[in-house]
Amino acid sequence: MPTTPALLAAASGLALGLGLIVAIGAQNAFVLRQGLRLEHVAAVVAVCALSDLALILAGVAGAGAALDRLPWLVPVVCFAGAAFLLGYGAFAARRALRPGTLLPDAGGIRAGLAVTVGTCLALTWLNPHVYLDTVVLLGSTASTYGEQRWAFAAGAGLGSVVWFTALGFGARLLRPVFARPAAWRVLDGVIAAVMTALAVSLAARGFAEL
Template sequence: MDSMTGLWTAAIAGFAVSLQLILAIGAQNAFVLRQGLRRAHVGAVVATCIVSEILLIGIGVTSFATVEARFPAVGPILLYGGAAVLIWYGISHARAAWRGGDALTPEAGGPGSLRAAVLTCLAITWANPHVYLDTVILLGALSRGFPGAEVAFGMGAATASALFFVLLGYGARLLAPIFARPAAWRVLDAVIAVTMWAIAAKLLYFGVP
């Protein structure tokens, strides 16, 4: 019973942390959102994002401990480096919230082909260093706080990512009127800034076991 409770606790923690991280609107999320608004190859784009996230999270929760064991200094470096980047994320989004002026323009560029959509999605995902910071490094580091339940933590994180991309891709049409207004982006950027700072604080407080 205790073991099962520990697994559920780790899975819920992974779900919550992953959801907070993925809420930050970056190139990948903006691309999925635009494809959803256009109703262009949504299924293929969402599937590409989900599979990529599962692979990256899997690498983080299964390999981070091995790397840390061979290179003990990597833990503190990634801990403080990751926190610093998260703090910078927060600052950049806080500035965007203060300045305002952004609005989503989904019609730009047209829907394109299926091949182009998938390749663009792969490039945005795998060539983006922020993705590695969030999935491999941060989630990998935080999973170390649940000894023996790292995989459960990763499964929770992957579930959150999958749910988010499905809702973002297929629910995007409902958001079109909202994100056509710059004020909506200012509110979202402000929420993202606070979220990033909160995650950085948690990371620094709990550390890497």
């Protein structure tokens, strides 16, 4: 049975979308941690997936080209994102130094739904890498598929939904490993390092754009 252009476009979108989203980043680290704690997992997965879908649709619709006409916006977003990620990284480092309060069932403080969703939204929408990858790169790539660009978008969107669902709900399989405080120290230490590295890279990009 011959492969249709729409199916090819969708497969390409799925491959590129997964390739961009699977890399370790602020969003993935947060989803993983929430999944391990079994804390508001469905809400976090929904926020991440829906945000990605909105950004993908915006990119395919031409928002990437619009961003190119507002060069002053890039450094502003970069500095705002860097500040937020540094703050989140500091909290992760603090948790790594106090692992006794981190165990999901050992008296750790559970964040409310509003706080969790707010943090998830900030990690998603204040991260310039999300716009560069999802809106600009995916959007510009989709434009090369002409009439099949929406099939490409559908494939990329499917990749986001599958990935965040697997990461959020699959993290519970690792809970036996994280039954020890030392494992949480390592996880939060890695999260702190990732957030700090991302913040530094964003600040550097912001200065480069000035």
